[in-house]
Amino acid sequence: MRSNPADYELLAPATLKSILSILADEPGSWRPIAGGTDLMVQYAAGNLAARKLVSIWGLRELRHIDVLPDEVRIGAGSTYTDLRANAIIESEFPLLSTAASWTGGIANQNRGTIGGNIVNASPAADSLPALLVYEAELILVSVRGERRVPYVTFHTGYRQTRLAPDELVLAVCMRRRYSEYQAYARKVGPRNAQAISKVCIAALSRLAGGVVDDIRIAMGSVAPIPLRLKETETTIRGHRVDPALVSMAQQRAAAEIQPIDDIRSTARYRRAVAGNLVGEFLNRLGSGNAR
Amino acid sequence: MSTTTHQPQKSEISFTVNGQRATVHAHPMERLLDVLRQQVNLTGVKEGCGEGECGSCSILMNGVLVNSCLVPILQANDADIITIEGLASQDRLHVLQQAFLDCGGAQCGICTPGMILAAFHLLSKNPQPSREEIGEALSGNLCRCTGYTQIFESVAEAARRSTGR
Numbered sequence: 177m178r179s180n181p182a183d184y185e186l187l188a189p190a191t192l193k194s195i196l197s198i199l200a201d202e203p204g205s206w207r208p209i210a211g212g213t214d215l216m217v218q219y220a221a222g223n224l225a226a227r228k229l230v231s232i233w234g235l236r237e238l239r240h241i242d243v244l245p246d247e248v249r250i251g252a253g254s255t256y257t258d259l260r261a262n263a264i265i266e267s268e269f270p271l272l273s274t275a276a277s278w279t280g281g282i283a284n285q286n287r288g289t290i291g292g293n294i295v296n297a298s299p300a301a302d303s304l305p306a307l308l309v310y311e312a313e314l315i316l317v318s319v320r321g322e323r324r325v326p327y328v329t330f331h332t333g334y335r336q337t338r339l340a341p342d343e344l345v346l347a348v349c350m351r352r353r354y355s356e357y358q359a360y361a362r363k364v365g366p367r368n369a370q371a372i373s374k375v376c377i378a379a380l381s382r383l384a385g386g387v388v389d390d391i392r393i394a395m396g397s398v399a400p401i402p403l404r405l406k407e408t409e410t411t412i413r414g415h416r417v418d419p420a421l422v423s424m425a426q427q428r429a430a431a432e433i434q435p436i437d438d439i440r441s442t443a444r445y446r447r448a449v450a451g452n453l454v455g456e457f458l459n460r461l462g463s464g465n466a467r
Numbered sequence: 468m469s470t471t472t473h474q475p476q477k478s479e480i481s482f483t484v485n486g487q488r489a490t491v492h493a494h495p496m497e498r499l500l501d502v503l504r505q506q507v508n509l510t511g512v513k514e515g516c517g518e519g520e521c522g523s524c525s526i527l528m529n530g531v532l533v534n535s536c537l538v539p540i541l542q543a544n545d546a547d548i549i550t551i552e553g554l555a556s557q558d559r560l561h562v563l564q565q566a567f568l569d570c571g572g573a574q575c576g577i578c579t580p581g582m583i584l585a586a587f588h589l590l591s592k593n594p595q596p597s598r599e600e601i602g603e604a605l606s607g608n609l610c611r612c613t614g615y616t617q618i619f620e621s622v623a624e625a626a627r628r629s630t631g632r
Contacts, residue, residue, distance in 0.1 A: 179496075186495035186541050209539070216537040217518040219496065229496070233542050257531075281607015282585065286531045287538075370520055371608030465621055 179222050188231040192238070192317075196344065198230055200319040204341035206230045210238075210253055211287030213280065214296045232344065237309040238291065241265070246352055249315075252291025252345040256280070256303075259263035261292065268352055270304035272360045278302045278376070281369045291345040294327075297335045297401070300440075302363060304402035305378035310350045312441070317346040324349070331401035357382045357390070360457040364449050365440075373397050374441035377453045381461050388412050393454065398433035400444055407432045408454060417462035425458060426451035472612045482510065482546045485553030495541035502540050503550060509578045511551035515609070522608030525581035526550050534607075540625040544617030551580035554587065563587055563625040574612035582608050586622040594630050598623070 186209070189195050196205055207226035209215050210233050218224040232238060238253030243264050250259070256276040259265055266273045279285055279293075279302050293301050294314070312327040313340035326379060327348070339345065357380040365373040376396040382389045391412050393405040408429040415421050421453050484507060491506045503509045503526070514522030517536050522589045524535040527549040554561035563583050564574065573579040582605060589596055589604035596604065601622045602615075610618060 181494035181497040184494070186539055188495075188541050188544070212537040212539060212542075213519055216539065220498075220517045220536065231539070231542055280519070281522060282588070282604055282605050283522060283525055283532045283534045284537075287533055341495070367606075368605070370609075383603075405552040 179219050179224060184219075184224075184227055184229065186229045186231060188233075192235060192344075194237070195230055195232060196317065196319045196342070199342045199344070202228075208232045208295075209345060210289045210292045211255065211284075213284050213288040214292060216347055233385060236290075238344075238346065239425055247349050248352060250350075252294070252347055253289050256285035256288050256290075257282075259303075260285070268354060269306070269310055269350055270359050271309060271354050271361045271380070272303060272350075275303040275306045275363075275376070275378065278363045278368050278373075284370075288350055293367075294330070294345055294348070295337065295339060297331055297337050298399040299334065299399060299401050299403075300309045300372045300376075301402065302373060302376050302396060303378060305396050306361070307348065307350075308394035308402055308404045309378045309380045309392035310354065311392070313349045315346040315349065316340075316343045318343040322346065328404055334400035354380060360460060362453055362456070364453070372440060374455065375435075375449045377457070379449075379454075379457045381457075383461065388415055388417065393429070393457070394455075395433065395450060397440070398435045398450055400434065405429055405432050406452075412458070417458050422432060422455050422458045422462075426455050429454040478541065479541055480544045482543050482548055483594065484548040485550060486514045491540070493540045495539060496584075499526070499528075499538035499540050499543050499548075500535040500537055502543075503535060503548075508554050513577050515577060515581075519607070521578070521580050522581040522585060522605075523603045525582060525584045525608065527588060530591075532585055538589060549584070549587075551583060561587075562587040562628050563590070563622070566625035566628065567618075570621040570624050571617040574610075574611065578608055578610045578612075582610065582618055586625065589622070590626055590629065595626055596622070 206228050209229045209231055238251045240251045241262050242249040256279045259276040293303050307327050308362055313324050314325050314327050360379040363373050363376040365371045379393045381391040391409050397404050408425055410424050411428045429450040430447040433450050435443040437443050478495050479491045489507050491502055493502050503512045513523040515521035519534045519537045526535045528546050563586050585605050585608050601619050
């Protein structure tokens with residue numbers, strides 16, 4: 177049933193400082209809302225439990241992409257459109273750019289934000305595996321100050337995060353060190369736009385002398401959280417790509433993920449697809465053309 | 468029935484829509500879609516799914532395509548909004564509207580305002596899009612009548628007419 181707007185409060189302070197004060201004064205009472213691509217859907221369905229919202233949309237302090245000498249710092253209020261339009265992200269972090277292009281349609285890309293995607297914490301989010309393989313760090317901010325946390329530690333369980341009730345995600349930081357890596361991204365779903373993935377993958381690898389010198393693989397929709405496949409990586413790292421390795425890695429990936437049956441797919445299908453995606457990535461790597 | 472302990476007050480919210488200033492009194496979480504339809508009487512903005520999947524409620528807000536069903540009205544304060552009603556100039560249809568008529572791009576009409584605004588947004592950035600670019604630009608707008616071919620052709624035709632090709 178549709179929500180009654182009179183039951184909800186929404187404030188739109190002009191500065192980050194005022195927003196952080198509101199969050200600090202009544203921790204856990206106020207829910208930040210950016211472009212509304214998740215919360216307004218819950219609201220329309222009568223499922224938005226939070227009755228007090230504070231708008232962070234368009235906030236100057238959150239919406240910028242800073243290219244520093246050794247890292248790129250993406251303000252959490254940057255939209256998917258902002259990500260796609262940034263030349264450095266496109267060239268140095270193509271997995272993020274590609275995932276942004278899969279997210280929703282153009283209208284949702286104009287409103288959905290990277291910070292919102294992180295805090296909404298859906299295991300099916302398309303852009304989150306990219307942040308795992310680039311080993312992103314998050315800057316969290318509150319009236320108590322800022323802290324940096326490795327993104328890989330942020331999701332603690334299904335839709336659970338390390339964000340304190342008075343904190344906001346301020347920025348996502350990625351080190352600029354992936355120019356020698358081959359990148360591979362694929363979404364498996366009914367269509368790219370406006371459809372949630374059955375399985376999505378982001379992967380990076382660097383070869384040295386024919387041997388896989390470094391490898392990172394992450395997937396969405398295969399576990400309660402966006403998952404980095406560390407065991408599969410260990411199976412592959414330090415070896416040459418040959419059919420035996422591919423087969424071993426595929427089995428390891430299928431065993432490492434924890435997929436479920438749901439409205440979009442089945443656990444059995446997801447295991448098969450996860451193995452196939454790892455296989456496709458490694459075979460392309462072997463042929464020198466991961467993208 | 469409301470379960471809150473006090474009724475939040477309605478706010479006065481002003482924005483520009485199709486070049487004209489509008490001031491409304493609304494609860495801040497009212498959807499821009501509902502305010503445009505019910506208070507500003509712009510019923511060309513259609514509600515399809517109400518959850519950002521179908522694009523029928525697409526409008527331009529500050530030059531950017533958005534789903535108006537997902538915008539709380541407070542976030543539209545001071546915004547510059549364009550709806551389908553703002554595209555035609557007096558009695559002359561916009562080139563996209565004429566192309567949709569000529570190419571059979573509209574059937575039942577529910578998706579059409581959103582389709583045209585998504586196409587308007589595309590052509591404003593990319594006046595000569597490829598077929599693939601048209602498809603991507605309209606990928607958030609669903610049509611259950613046309614099968615899309617006539618819609619894509621309408622946009623391509625409008626691009627040809629606008630650029631004189």
